[in-house]
Amino acid sequence: xxxxxxxxxxxxxxxxxxxxxxxxxxxxxxxxxxxxxxxxxxxxxxxxxxxxxxxxxxxxxxxxxxxxxxxxxxxxxxxxxxxxxxxxxxxxxxxxxxxxxxxxxxxxxxxxxxxxxxxxxxxxxxxxxxxxxxxxxxxxxxxxxxxxxxxxxxxxxxxxxxxxxxxxxxxxxxxxxxxx
Numbered sequence: 436x437x438x439x440x441x442x443x444x445x446x447x448x449x450x451x452x453x454x455x456x457x458x459x460x461x462x463x464x465x466x467x468x469x470x471x472x473x474x475x476x477x478x479x480x481x482x483x484x485x486x487x488x489x490x491x492x493x494x495x496x497x498x499x500x501x502x503x504x505x506x507x508x509x510x511x512x513x514x515x516x517x518x519x520x521x522x523x524x525x526x527x528x529x530x531x532x533x534x535x536x537x538x539x540x541x542x543x544x545x546x547x548x549x550x551x552x553x554x555x556x557x558x559x560x561x562x563x564x565x566x567x568x569x570x571x572x573x574x575x576x577x578x579x580x581x582x583x584x585x586x587x588x589x590x591x592x593x594x595x596x597x598x599x600x601x602x603x604x605x606x607x608x609x610x611x612x613x614x615x
Contacts (some may be wrong), residue, residue, distance in 0.1 A: 445544070453491050454493070454499075455496040455503065457470060457474060458534055459538050459541040461471055462545045463493055478552075488562035490553060494555075495556075501560045503535040514571075515612050516571035516572060516612065520585055520613065523585045526605065529589060534565030537589070538560050540586045541590070543587075543590045564582050565579055581615065585608065591604060
C-alpha cells in the first residue's frame with residue numbers, strides 16, 4: 436500500500452527538522468545521516484526517498500531551520516529592529532540547545548567548507564534576513580550592518596569560552612544596532 440502524499444511530506448519535514456537542529460549545533464562533518472535518521476526516529480532507508488546526498492539534506496535543512504528560527508520570537512514583543520536585535524543577540528538564543536537556532540549564525544564557519552549548492556542556499560537565506568531587517572530601516576546599508584552585527588555577534592559569542600566577555604559582546608552588538 437502506497438503512502439499518502441501528506442505522509443511523505445510529514446516524513447521529509449521530520450527529517451529536515453532533525454537535520455536542521457543537529458547541523459546547527461554540531462556542524463556538517465560531525466553529524467551523520469544515521470544520527471539524523473535516529474533523531475527523527477526513522478530508518479536510514481527513508482532518507483534516500485527524499486534526498487540525493489548528505490549535502491542535499493544540509494542545503495534543505497538550512498532553509499527549514501531558517502524558517503523555524505524566523506517564526507520563533509519572544510512573546511508580547513513588537514516586531515521592531517530593536518526587539519529583533521535584543522532577542523537575536525540574547526544569551527537565551529546563544530545558549531539554547533533545544534530549539535532551532537538561526538543557521539546563519541550557528542553555521543557561519545561551517546558554510547565556507549561546503550559545496551556551491553549549500554553556499555547558494557546560505558546566500559539566499561542571508562539575503563532574506565537582510566531584506567527582513569531592511570523592512571525596519573528602509574536603509575540598505577543599515578540593514579546590512581545590522582544583519583552582520585547580529586549574525587557575527589551571535590557567532591563569535593558562541594565561540595568564546597568566557598561567558599562574561601561573551602555577554603558583553605552581545606550587549607555591545609545590541610547597543611550598536613539601537614544607536615544607528
